[in-house]
Amino acid sequence: MVQTSSIDTPRRPTPAPGQHDDDVVTVIGPDGQANPATDPRLGVEMERRLYTAMVRTRIVDQQLERLQRQGRIGFHIGSLGEEACILGSVAAFREQDWIFPCYREFGALLWRGMPLQRYVDNMYGNANDPVKGRQMPDHYTGRPYRFGSVSSPIGTQITQAVGFGWAARLRRDPIAVGVYFGDGATSSNDFHTGMNFAGVFRAPVVFLLRNNRWAISVPVERQSASRTLADKGIAYGVRAVRCDGNDALATYAVVREAVERAARGEGPTLVEMLTYRLGGHSTSDDPRAYRAQDEVEAWRRTDPLVRMRRRLEALGAWSEADEQRWRAEVEAELRACIETAERTPPPALSSMFDDVYAQRPWHLREQAESCERGPRARAHGHGGGH
Amino acid sequence: MVQTSSIDTPRRPTPAPGQHDDDVVTVIGPDGQANPATDPRLGVEMERRLYTAMVRTRIVDQQLERLQRQGRIGFHIGSLGEEACILGSVAAFREQDWIFPCYREFGALLWRGMPLQRYVDNMYGNANDPVKGRQMPDHYTGRPYRFGSVSSPIGTQITQAVGFGWAARLRRDPIAVGVYFGDGATSSNDFHTGMNFAGVFRAPVVFLLRNNRWAISVPVERQSASRTLADKGIAYGVRAVRCDGNDALATYAVVREAVERAARGEGPTLVEMLTYRLGGHSTSDDPRAYRAQDEVEAWRRTDPLVRMRRRLEALGAWSEADEQRWRAEVEAELRACIETAERTPPPALSSMFDDVYAQRPWHLREQAESCERGPRARAHGHGGGH
Amino acid sequence: MSEMNLVQAINAALRQEMRRNPDVVVLGEDVGKVGGVFRVTQGLWEEFGDERVIDTPLAEGGIIGTAIGMALYGLRPVPEIQFADFIYPAFDQIVSEAAKYRYRSGGEYPCPITIRTPVGGGIRGGHYHSQSPEALFIHTPGLKVVCPSNPYDAKGLLVSSIRDDDPVLFFEPKRVYRAVKMEVPDEEYTIPLGVAKIVRPGDHVTVIAWGAMLYEALASADEVAAEGISCEVIDLRTLWPVDIDTLVQSVQKTGRFVVVHEAPKSCGYGAELVSLLTEKCFLRLEAPPVRVTGWDTPFPYTLENEYLPLQHRIVPALRETARY
Amino acid sequence: MSEMNLVQAINAALRQEMRRNPDVVVLGEDVGKVGGVFRVTQGLWEEFGDERVIDTPLAEGGIIGTAIGMALYGLRPVPEIQFADFIYPAFDQIVSEAAKYRYRSGGEYPCPITIRTPVGGGIRGGHYHSQSPEALFIHTPGLKVVCPSNPYDAKGLLVSSIRDDDPVLFFEPKRVYRAVKMEVPDEEYTIPLGVAKIVRPGDHVTVIAWGAMLYEALASADEVAAEGISCEVIDLRTLWPVDIDTLVQSVQKTGRFVVVHEAPKSCGYGAELVSLLTEKCFLRLEAPPVRVTGWDTPFPYTLENEYLPLQHRIVPALRETARY
Numbered sequence A, B: 001m002v003q004t005s006s007i008d009t010p011r012r013p014t015p016a017p018g019q020h021d022d023d024v025v026t027v028i029g030p031d032g033q034a035n036p037a038t039d040p041r042l043g044v045e046m047e048r049r050l051y052t053a054m055v056r057t058r059i060v061d062q063q064l065e066r067l068q069r070q071g072r073i074g075f076h077i078g079s080l081g082e083e084a085c086i087l088g089s090v091a092a093f094r095e096q097d098w099i100f101p102c103y104r105e106f107g108a109l110l111w112r113g114m115p116l117q118r119y120v121d122n123m124y125g126n127a128n129d130p131v132k133g134r135q136m137p138d139h140y141t142g143r144p145y146r147f148g149s150v151s152s153p154i155g156t157q158i159t160q161a162v163g164f165g166w167a168a169r170l171r172r173d174p175i176a177v178g179v180y181f182g183d184g185a186t187s188s189n190d191f192h193t194g195m196n197f198a199g200v201f202r203a204p205v206v207f208l209l210r211n212n213r214w215a216i217s218v219p220v221e222r223q224s225a226s227r228t229l230a231d232k233g234i235a236y237g238v239r240a241v242r243c244d245g246n247d248a249l250a251t252y253a254v255v256r257e258a259v260e261r262a263a264r265g266e267g268p269t270l271v272e273m274l275t276y277r278l279g280g281h282s283t284s285d286d287p288r289a290y291r292a293q294d295e296v297e298a299w300r301r302t303d304p305l306v307r308m309r310r311r312l313e314a315l316g317a318w319s320e321a322d323e324q325r326w327r328a329e330v331e332a333e334l335r336a337c338i339e340t341a342e343r344t345p346p347p348a349l350s351s352m353f354d355d356v357y358a359q360r361p362w363h364l365r366e367q368a369e370s371c372e373r374g375p376r377a378r379a380h381g382h383g384g385g386h
Numbered sequence C, D: 001m002s003e004m005n006l007v008q009a010i011n012a013a014l015r016q017e018m019r020r021n022p023d024v025v026v027l028g029e030d031v032g033k034v035g036g037v038f039r040v041t042q043g044l045w046e047e048f049g050d051e052r053v054i055d056t057p058l059a060e061g062g063i064i065g066t067a068i069g070m071a072l073y074g075l076r077p078v079p080e081i082q083f084a085d086f087i088y089p090a091f092d093q094i095v096s097e098a099a100k101y102r103y104r105s106g107g108e109y110p111c112p113i114t115i116r117t118p119v120g121g122g123i124r125g126g127h128y129h130s131q132s133p134e135a136l137f138i139h140t141p142g143l144k145v146v147c148p149s150n151p152y153d154a155k156g157l158l159v160s161s162i163r164d165d166d167p168v169l170f171f172e173p174k175r176v177y178r179a180v181k182m183e184v185p186d187e188e189y190t191i192p193l194g195v196a197k198i199v200r201p202g203d204h205v206t207v208i209a210w211g212a213m214l215y216e217a218l219a220s221a222d223e224v225a226a227e228g229i230s231c232e233v234i235d236l237r238t239l240w241p242v243d244i245d246t247l248v249q250s251v252q253k254t255g256r257f258v259v260v261h262e263a264p265k266s267c268g269y270g271a272e273l274v275s276l277l278t279e280k281c282f283l284r285l286e287a288p289p290v291r292v293t294g295w296d297t298p299f300p301y302t303l304e305n306e307y308l309p310l311q312h313r314i315v316p317a318l319r320e321t322a323r324y
């Protein structure tokens, strides 16, 4: 039988944690020095803002996990180990740009300006929760901050972000739209369709792929046989880049370039941010059931917070005293938010029937009346989650 | 801003009809000679079988279109101009292999052994129709011929073929599964998911992509911005090849290699067969509304039947007399089938309630009874289609 | 006034709204140059160009997903699904996303899209070009569902749907597309969502129908009128939220009702109408409510007319109900 | 006999069928090493290996599409959808393909797959981890729908589903997963599909429920028993095709009935049950049928217990119905 020429791309071997293929953009070296060829040169002030936001995210994460274990909130889905790729990417967007979140980017929401109190209210689903207690914790919404609404079904935000950006382009509004999702989401229908439409219609979208190597218990090797996830851009004629997602400056650099290209009308970019989920998938998950502790330990040594702090220290822009002061400040702020959230009542009963439609139709008026007239259920508990 | 290394693959310019990029496998030259480097060396007998099957497909197509215009059948979806890629590909499968069809491959069904009569019965939806008159014409089924069941929703057969092949692999059954679909179907959810699962689980599937450049009125350029459709294999770690789909021998060669690889456990292949839909999408479509007659004329000059006939003539294996004889034979056979089909009554009323489940549950027994007891509808007409 | 069929009336509504509001865009498979496989969008691409009349890749989930994104941005997209049978690849975007967007975002993100799609049998389309999936969307809180039966209503209802601030499924009965012609005003007008129409007043039996089956209901009412059975035929027009007052009033008068629809019987919309009216008119009911519907089988090809709830099946139901 | 909860009983059924028949394979997200997010498949991967307990990529359409292909080949796949709320990416494969395969192929291609998926509220899952979409599948000819309420039934019904030659949706009430324990035989047994169970005989009102709501129905029946209202509580077990004889017999006896389900009211399965029983028992009905269901809103988080049709809402319905 004749041998025909074919495209055949064997999967690359996975580099060790902290090691990267040549096409992966990095900035911060082991000594805390920036690679001048890739350094986005943000200036000390901005780098410090990035670092402090990462630390704040970490502290909030850890505290929420504790609250969940104490039964004070029902659920949390955190970003332990992914702070650099979340903050580095969101920081690269301009105020006029829009963000479509997955569920792991509360750090990005806070960066865009959501007050911590409102986020904590969301964790409690109380009367001040922006989503009015209708969704699980971490399913926030942030329209005032040009930030989308979280839903659980994997991938659905991707086509929506593409439509949003495409609409902006039709209106000649020179913005970029960033959309977050995980490695698991690359298998979803909406990844395929969103990438394809973005390629065909040149939508100004930056696809922010957090490759944290796991989709709950499924490793990325079981998710796709492609050589890299960035390679998937080829299927759609969409430019693709890879960066060290544990390096906030590298992430910023590649995303910033993609944002500017998109806003200039030069089309979409897929950014594969290589990182690792250090914690469980969510508070409902125990990752020891499916992955080796060794692997986690090796990745723990690439902690993005340590890396960024080393960078600031090399610049002489951060000290142990700064660290202590900042941590204390965040902890105090958070404590106050939690106290307030716990004192805030649940949403009013009748709010359950609002916002299904712009106006309540007759059947919801009837149902609301019957509900309010009828007896109340027993107290509201806190249960499990996904 | 720093320039990062990125994957960026601009679309290739489309070659003129009959011209091909270097990576496209061709066999039959303009003079009817086979390229020895790619020739699958089928032998004269097999080449003649291929050609006569292509001619038969063409004749059946043309006659069915006529019947539809005369209102004798409701609908037909033909393969004018795509005979080489359909016959060349199906011929490359072995008897033990399985075929999952799209809706344009009745030629493949006949090749696998379905009697013409049963196919014509399907066009009439009569009592002898293998699908018992339940689906539109050209929605056939051919289990005895290791041939799947046609449904209209685009792409759904792709994941099914992958599951089928994967099951065979689990059972250590060394078969290959071929699945047909069009360029439009590469945008479907099931293409994405089917390719991805096939890549991850190394399913023994040959993806037979008939790139006929149109999805009803949508040209392939509007379908995807990828450089080629074969490039999509990269997104899934699936080997991909391109061939001149108007060259039956080239198609045979690349598909045969893919079949053997798959059956040996060496994984799936995506075969992009470059062809052109010379006719309307179906009898419901008038392509003059959306494409230039020039384009069609240029492609008509690459007619796969002419090409294959030239090849046989160059071998001294076919003459005008052979052509006349064969055409007369097919026409006579077809005429007889049509007459029989038109004499065959519609399916029995009660058959409408069979096969919903393995056994009729109470509600279908009730409904069947009520239907049979009640008055009959007026005569059954013939209407439009997709 | 111009004489129009359903296709022309829908086309006129789209054209009018697109002229009136630059935020209205049409997207779908084959909606552009060729004007849709039923030619409903014909001429729009020529007038409004490639940016507002958009041929998309073959992916219903992409059509609806991107339309949702456009709506969040502030546009008024009118996506087309080529046949209702092909809406399922977009089902997740419709029921998990569009339907819940306003609610789940605490009211921050309304999602005003109008999904147009041809529905129903009668064109010899078999399994996959004939289905009527309205019940699936009525069961999903947050969606509105509309189905006009004639050109005049179609224009007025489509305009209302596009201007409505909630997601609307706009089902177009393809059997009616070119079968019915009537005078339609050239000027703007709207028909409010949620208001049914009594198309034939009567005293003995209420008949509830919509879309293509309305004509079968009317023909059946004519047939039994000769026997002294007087039917009140109601065209729902908006399926959900339904015009409960008109229905209850009619059934309070007649004490008997029949629902006609093409979709399979079990868990079809007929079940909801029977339940609602049984709840609200229990003491007034003089005969068991009857559903005349498609059978609980996939939609067949050759025996299509035996499957559909046509006159031959409605008439006996009216007789039985009237004489019960 | 062993004491088991619902999770353990389903696990036992899977293990038993996989040992018995090498054609049975399990596939889905996280079903392998970790044994599913609810640990229902725990230990199967260790016993049957990667080829029969398959962690798939994150694509429900792929899980069901490939499972259909496997079934066509001759296997007996038991795909898992992690939450019923995430079944929609697979909706096209289920309703357009699995449901119609046998019919559309003239009987050539049966499609025996059993889709397991956790359903319902009660675990504080909000919008997307709480829904009950049974009505959508009951409306689709060709599918069977099962929902056990207890470990014993779950094991017997799952075995029957896997051995059944038609596609089955097997809904597992996640609120019951670990809440109910009972003795379950270690040996093989089956509970036939299509047979309901009278779990509490009574004379005044028939109460129809299934899954998690059965317990609310029973508690409500207890509560009103003190007031002299005697309820006959029926656990449907198989939702479709429904055990019509048991239902009709009961309603012929009581003349009154209440249906309880978690899904939104409009076009929910309750509507079909009300319609069926009104059709079949019209002259016997002494009170309007009542549906106690989820409201017609998306499923809320904080107010979950006000949304669900729990005892506090069932009891008044029973009183009103009994005293009507």
Ligand SMILES: Cc1ncc(C[n+]2csc(CCOP(=O)(O)OP(=O)(O)O)c2C)c(N)n1
Residues within 6 Å of the ligand: A104, A152, A153, A154, A181, A182, A183, A184, A185, A186, A210, A212, A214, A215, A216, A277, A281, A386, D029, D058, D060, D082, D086, D089
């Ligand atoms: C359609 C759908 N299927 C399944 C789930 C359950 N689920 C929630 S998160 C998750 C894994 C997602 O992995 P990935 O995309 O890599 O994101 P990560 O959690 O790692 O950030 C799964 C399977 C879901 N939410 N939606």
Ligand SMILES: Cc1ncc(C[n+]2csc(CCOP(=O)(O)OP(=O)(O)O)c2C)c(N)n1
Residues within 6 Å of the ligand: B104, B152, B153, B154, B181, B182, B183, B184, B185, B186, B210, B212, B214, B215, B216, B277, B281, B386, C029, C058, C060, C082, C086, C089
């Ligand atoms: C899910 C779905 N959407 C839309 C259609 C209507 N439709 C039938 S064929 C077709 C075009 C298919 O194009 P392609 O895949 O290139 O195949 P070809 O007809 O060219 O062989 C469309 C849009 C359908 N059958 N299914």
Ligand SMILES: [Mg+2]
Residues within 6 Å of the ligand: A182, A183, A184, A210, A211, A212, A213, A214, A215, A216
């Ligand atoms: Mg991940």
Ligand SMILES: [Mg+2]
Residues within 6 Å of the ligand: B182, B183, B184, B210, B211, B212, B213, B214, B215, B216
């Ligand atoms: Mg094509």
